[in-house]
Amino acid sequence: MENLQTIREQALAALNAVQDEAALEQWKVAQMGRNAALTQAMKSLGQLSAEERPLAGKQANEVKLALEAAFEEKRAALEGARLRASLSSEKLDVTLPGRPLPLGRLHPITQTLRRINAIFAQMGFQVYRSRDVETDEYNFLLLNFPPNHPAREMQDSFYVEGGDPENPTLLRTHTSAGQIHAMREYAAKDPGNPPPIRIVLPGMCYRFEQVSSRSEVQFTQVEGLAVGENITFGDLKGTLTDFAQRFFNANVRTRFRASHFPFTEPSAEMDVECFVCGGAGCSVCKHSGWLEILGSGMVHPNVLRNGGYDPEKYSGFAFGMGPERLTMLRYRIEDIRYFWRNDMRFLEQF
Amino acid sequence: MKTPLSWLKDFVDLEGINLEELAHTLTVAGLEVEEIHYIGLPMPAGLQQTKVSGLSWDPDKLVVAEIREVGPHPNADRLVLCRLFDGQQEHTVLTGAPNLFEYRGQGELKPPLKVAYAKEGAEIYDGHQEGMHKTVLKRTKIRGVDSYSMVCSEKELGISEEHEGILFLPAETVAGTPLADVLGDAVLTIAITPNIARDANIYGVAREIAALTGRALKPMPTEVQAAGPKIDGAVKLDIKDSELNPRFVLGLIRNVEIKPSPAWVQQRLRLAGMRPINNIVDATNYAMLELGEPLHAFDYDVLVQRAGGKPPTIITRPAKPGETLTTLDDVERKLDDFTVLVCDTAGSLSIGGIMGGLESEVTEATRNVLLEGASWNFINVRKTLVAQRMSSEAAYRFSRGVHPAMAPRGVSRGLELMRQWAGGVVDAGLVDEYPRPAAVVQVHISPADAKRWLGVTLTNEQMTGILASLGFEVTAEGDGLSVTVPDHRLDIETGVVGKADLMEEIARIYGYDNIPATRIGDPLPPQHGNPELELEERVKDALARMGIQEVMTYRLTTPEEEARRLPPGTPPDDKPYVKLANVISQERTVLRKSLLASVLEIAERNARLRQRIALFEIGPVFHASEETLPDELSRLVVVLGGQQQPAGWHAADSAAYDFYAAKGVLAELLAGLGLHDLSYEPGTHPSFHPGKCARVLAGERQLAVFGELHPQVQGQYDLGAHTLQAITLNLEVLGELAPERFDSRPVPQYPPVIEDLALVVDESLPAGQVEAMIAQTGGNLLAGVSLFDVFRGDKIGAGKKSLAYQLTYQHPERTLTDDEVAKLRERIVRRVTQELGAQLRA
């Protein structure tokens, strides 16, 4: 059966010359179709003797399989070449900008408020909101700022026309004004045995101040208040340190400095180790290694009493922080006026 | 308060204490050191816990030197050449200092003059430049003479602004000694909060340092050498209102010589921020700075003269109606009925505790000085300061409270300083009226209080040690301590407030750092969340997801600014503004009534920057009310304009925001909150285009109004090419309507049948009616109706429109047959054709 061998060699040689898929199809018809030499050869197997037939049949089949495999290989090669050619012609300029999406974002102060609220919520502090317009009584008097007290100088207020001269109406200068509302509301539930309190009071506050890159006529504040029968200055330190480590980073150190607020005693300012330089000193922390973050203290006995909590039995701590300052430090924002100016070029960064 | 280090050293030993650490210790204990100003002492390198300023003197380059001879300069009359010894070698130093001219040509000076000598490379202040500018001393040639060093003025060293001549040092200083060891100083600027008013003086700060560092505090300097006769009979006192003036003390010194104070006194006053005047005035200021009791010096002879040659009587009383006084600052002041005056029988002399009058002041001619130290009601002093718009160092202290016990101490100190600096003889004793003695305050505390407030276990001994270091008298009482408050402070109250006051003192001195941080062990209060806030947050999240940017705007505005949201000539509404009584800027005079106006302002600001405007805000608006406090009403405003898709380089979808885009936003928002069964009907609102405005109702309640902004309103804002759509929504109504939960629908398991239905109807027929009728007729088996095309044109005729709907038929439990669908469709078509006059479009 030298014939079969010849058929095989001639077919493979022809396949070798094939350059494209059309030629490959023609080859298939010519070499493996009805009129192909191999097909004819296989048809003629019946004419062989019974002794010759099995061997010749086996050989013919081998040739057929070989040609099929060669065809498959060639087809894959041609297809691969075609894909490569088409891929190389479909090259995009990957440096062109992506298509912009209509994204909506929350204001950076909302984002900061949410972070603060969420961290305190996990410690059991719920959000209590109070009004922007207050009376002197709630903003000052009941918070242990007597009339003409020197501490009032620290907070210049916007007054509202037409209020009671004995108890003027004003725009709250701090969210602490909500403390008394909250305490009285809680205490009213069971005046003889008022329940413990753990709240944060976020809100807008106002100060009679010239606007500059550092100060605004309105600013947000988050006040916190915890009242119970066993709340200590140590708890204040622990709670606020936990907050700082959640808000800034897990390893940040805190420092408490004695300070003065009329509604707390003892009072403390909390500093955190500068998260920009890690405490080594940089321009953000004015080379001190520390950043002032919030004011705090044990609730003054007069304030507890004004809220309906007996200071002989109850104690508590309070704190207040400025989301604008926290946001400015976090993103190194240089000008506080950006927040209420709402330029898209600013807002779109957050 | 400016506190010179050298002055503190009079009362507490600071040997070996690092200044930066001292400042930090004070700061942590509540005496915040705002700045350390260095005058020669070495400044810290690297971390600066406290802000620093000033100049360090290089110990090698700035030293004590002696001038051995002053000779003329060969080429210049106004310069001299000094032969100077710096401890190691002699130099020839050239200077123009006028206070050396008198020594010119005297040959070898015996003793030599001790001066501050700066060598080449020393950093000093430039004496020839206005203001304080640092410079480094360089080698140069002046008039042919080599110059590489100099003798310094006070200004060049940073001690003062004085540059008239060079500084002479005490004769006992030794040439070669680093100048910083002789003259180096630093001034701590300490912020005095109201609770540490007692520390607004050098002795107070020294007391704190002693308590904080465990060092000894030297006794308060109140000794006076009084060699004169008894003061009795020289002056009488009459206090008319002891509540306003609880104590008044007078002392007398005779035969003083008015002249400048010693140089070191002037120096200390300057460092503490006061201007030296003369030895008598300086003594009153020095004693005030040192002990905290403001003093006032009268010319005794003027008072005697006003009393007709008899011993004067000093009277304190509230001012009479219409009374005036010309104060030292040369202002004639109209006084209020609460202003307390110091007077004599001839009239008023000064405003008590605040400022003296011109007539009885100490002058060059004064020989005998009557010295006042008093106690004033601090609230009344504050009222007076505000009413008179005045301030003074005395008033600063009196307005924060000075204990009456300080009055005689201050007067004694002042008299002694006058005696030392001005000569004279002090009359023995004081005239002291004290009609209303301050209460002695006692507080009981125990270790249980420290545990309850601070969370630390302290023994009675520990607490005693801390309190005694601050001057409290402490004795054992029961299981705790009886604490008597010292008579230099007014800030400690009795009872439970007193306990808190003492806990603050104990915590400060014990050290906040030493109190361990703990977690709250108290029971957790009931947790009920904040539903209003949670709803707001859902709304904010939904809008942000729709590509709308949140803004936060000023809640203070002006009626004029807000008027822009309405077309010109819109009649005013009946809701009055909440107006500010004190205005800081003409742009912020009232609380806003309209959130729409706030957001439109922001849209205007960004209109030129962006082709797409999509903004929202949630916040209150304020309406004055009959009640004391105004209504604060929670509102949402969305403003949309320009392209719905942001512009890019790629062929983009450039569809603009229109009424229906705004409606889509609102409908998605409300559907997402589980609100269905809302009706949309034409609305009227002055801010909106009358034909492109809708209101959203839930039953009878109006939830929102939205639409295209009225063209006249658009015209009042600079919006470029944008046409704005706006939504205003009442969040209080939303809060009442939004369900807490809703039922979900199962996902059908069987295939739906979807087909289109195009209907031709009259142009005037609202599409909503057609859709509602289709939905109603389709019933449960019609799972969806959605309008996908609205067509008008010749093919369907004038006054008509074609509405094409896609209908989704769906049975929950099986596949619908073609026959069922056909019947349903037929029912729908029959109804809309019969009842709405619709025609099926081929």
Ligand SMILES: [Zn+2]
């Ligand atoms: Zn830093």
